[in-house]
Amino acid sequence: MTDYQTRSYWLGHKPYEPTGRLDGDLSADIVIMGGGFTGLWSAIQLKDADPALDIVLLEANVIGYGASGRNGGFAMTMVERNIAQLVRRVGPEQARAQHLAMVETLHEIEQFARDEEIDADITNPGxxxxxxxxxxxxxxxxxxxxxxxxxxxxxxxxxxxxxxxxxxxxxxxxxxxxxGSLLVDPAALARGLKAAAMRRGVRIYESTPVDSLEAAPGGRVEARTAFGAVSADRGLIATNAYAHAIPALRKYLFTxxxxxxxxxxxxxxxxxxxxxxxxxxxxxxxxxxxxxxxxxxxxxxxxxxxxxxxxxxxxxxxxxxxxxxxxxxxxxxxxxxxxxxxxxxxxxxxPVCGTYNVMATIGWLKGERLLYALGYAGHGVGPSHLAGKMVRDLMLDQKTQLTELPMVTLKPRALPPGPLKAAIINTGQRLLMKVDDTGGKGGGPLAKLALKLLQ
Ligand SMILES: Cc1cc2nc3c(=O)[nH]c(=O)nc-3n(C[C@H](O)[C@H](O)[C@H](O)COP(=O)(O)OP(=O)(O)OC[C@H]3O[C@@H](n4cnc5c(N)ncnc54)[C@H](O)[C@@H]3O)c2cc1C
The missing domain is CATH 3.30.9.10 (D-Amino Acid Oxidase, subunit A, domain 2)
Structure with missing residues (x-):
């Protein structure tokens, strides 16, 4: 474990007692890699749908160590850059369905926190x-x-x-x-979700970085760590920007x-x-x-x-x-x-994780044993709850209205490799900030091109 309390005000301003690390080999139905909002909401939604499921969640550091414990705490309906851009991207029908699913999800987050008595200073001020x-x-x-x-x-x-x-x-x-937009104390919410997941029987290990999560013989998957391995029927990659470490996903993501x-x-x-x-x-x-x-x-x-x-x-x-x-x-x-x-x-x-379309993506890696849910591009506080419901439906092999939404149906596209990708994004951002700082006047034709590429 590191100096996690110094990584954000939220992670340090309230006391926290981490749980222990994995110690030995385990077997489970589902293994989850990553203890941010995505991993936690997914574990909770799966347990609520089928309490008999045996779920193990492995977190490299402490719960909320990534973006979930460091963000602004805005739980919003936004899944693309804005509602106008969402319509441009997926058309009015899908945009409406996606927006309404987010409205419902925000209600559910508020209700869940109330029912579970999670003390995360949640307000609903708009x-x-x-x-x-x-x-x-x-x-x-x-x-x-x-x-x-x-x-x-x-x-x-x-x-x-x-x-x-x-x-x-x-x-x-x-x-x-x-x-309907909420404000939350994000680290307190993540810690409250951890407690709610554990009350449901989810086994959570902190200080346990997963070295690899891959298909294993017998149609199983295996998460290997320095402290033991977890064998399971299916696995969820819920490491958001940290999924850069996974070659099969890296090409779709930027940090x-x-x-x-x-x-x-x-x-x-x-x-x-x-x-x-x-x-x-x-x-x-x-x-x-x-x-x-x-x-x-x-x-x-x-x-x-x-x-x-x-x-x-x-x-x-x-x-x-x-x-x-x-x-x-x-x-x-x-x-x-x-x-x-x-x-x-x-x-x-x-760290914020993005995909080409600035929207989260939930999908299977080859073989349909390993699911990924990531890429919220700075808007994951609310959408990670919706992603958790989508993970639940996909893991339980159910085709539902949620699995027909763009977060599932829009497949990620490959981006240029690391240094080139960073050079393009950083140059584009410098131009766009010039536009911002000059009330829309600066940046020249290249900035216009960067703006066009955003749409
Ligand atoms: C400064 C900042 C401000 C933001 N503000 C907002 C906001 O106001 N509203 C909003 O909606 N969104 C905001 N976001 C985005 C939002 O925080 C994220 O989209 C969301 O928290 C993503 O949650 P996650 O669980 O998918 O990822 P994360 O919270 O990043 O969780 C991933 C977890 O995986 C763990 N991990 C990594 N590698 C391994 C491994 N090998 N083995 C095991 N575990 C591993 C990490 O330690 C981490 O805890 C902000 C982000 C930042 C950084």
Missing amino acids: LLTISNGPEQDLRIQQDLDAAEKLGLSDFHELDGAACQELVHSERLRCGHWED IYAYITLTERLTDEQWSRVGWEKRMGVEDKRIMPHFHRPTADGRILWGGRDAPCSAHGPDPKFDRDPYIFGRLEETFRWTFPQLHDVKMEHAWAG
């Missing part, structure tokens, strides 16, 4: 998406048009005054409101790092300068967006903007970057000059 530049106004309108086309009643248009009433910043030009800064606690008087009474999450409409939210203990979390690509998958050297933390603080000060006396107190980063 989501404010705002424009803070002229080029972003158009993207707000595109979302609203798409939502109207799909007949969705959960998106509401807001003018600049209405946005500024919700959060006092002169930078807000217009926006939309979406009902970028997402960054977060967190202020000190604001006083009541400082909060009164920004309003924010609904304490909802806020995202802007930059191409490389920002996300901000209040925390239960009265801080402002400020994340997004730069997202460098790592050619070789997750690499702890990306976990801290003072230059990027400084750029985040810059936009925080630009947005809230009235909070000049509020200091930044924490900063961290984590």
Whole structure:
């Protein structure tokens, strides 16, 4: 086990007692590799469908060590870059079905946490998406048009005054409101899911990196570790960006790092300068967006903007970057000059896994013994619960409405190899950030090309 408490504010601000590592060989029905939201929700959904299933989950470090314990804590309906892009990608019928499945999943997360008494500061304040530049106004309108086309009643248009009433910043030009989005303490949620899985009889081992998870003789799979092997009928790869270590998956994935800064606690008087009474999450409409939210203990979390690509998958050297933390603080000060006396107190980063279509993918590796569920591209908090239900249906050989959704039916496409992929993504991002930082004017023709490739 490493210094996991230092990897994010969430992983360190509440006490945690990890469980022990694997000790010897085991046999099970299903072995899960990875103890983030995907592995945990999948284990829970499978057990709820068939309590007799014997499930073993192996986590390399501690539960929530990856993105699940480091994220912004926004559980949103978003599975693509936005609702307009989802419609462009899969057409209106599939986009509507996918969106409604996400609405239901968010209700279920909230209900589950309540039923299981998970203390993860879960609130249901909705989501404010705002424009803070002229080029972003158009993207707000595109979302609203798409939502109207799909007949969705959960998106509401807001003018600049209405946005500024919700959060006092002169930078807000217009926006939309979406009902039903949750905010969570992500590490506390992951730890609560671990307890819920163990109550159902799932055997969880931490500090147990899987060296290989492969087909084995007799139609079985085997997860090999330094401390023993787990033989099972089927296996789930739930390691998200860390799946870069698996050659059969690496070609479909890219790893970028997402960054977060967190202020000190604001006083009541400082909060009164920004309003924010609904304490909802806020995202802007930059191409490389920002996300901000209040925390239960009265801080402002400020994340997004730069997202460098790592050619070789997750690499702890990306976990801290003072230059990027400084750029985040810059936009925080630009947005809230009235909070000049509020200091930044924490900063961290984590690996985000993406596929060509910026949407999670759930599918079988050759032979239908090993399933993978990954690639949420920075939007996995809510969708990992939906992915867990899809994993359940696929593992139990059931064809359901969920297995007909794009997260299952859209197959991943191969990307260029590591260093070339990183060079393309990093160059593209630099151009796109220029567009963002100049209100849509900078970047030149290459930026236009990068924008086109995103769609
Ligand atoms: C800074 C940041 C901010 C984000 N903000 C948001 C947000 O606000 N809303 C949102 O929806 N999404 C957000 N995301 C994305 C979201 O956190 C992820 O999509 C989601 O947590 C993915 O969960 P997961 O379980 O698939 O992967 P992970 O949480 O990464 O879990 C994978 C696990 O596998 C383990 N592992 C790796 N290798 C092995 C091995 N060999 N053997 C065993 N175990 C292994 C890792 O230790 C890790 O615990 C953010 C991500 C980051 C990094």
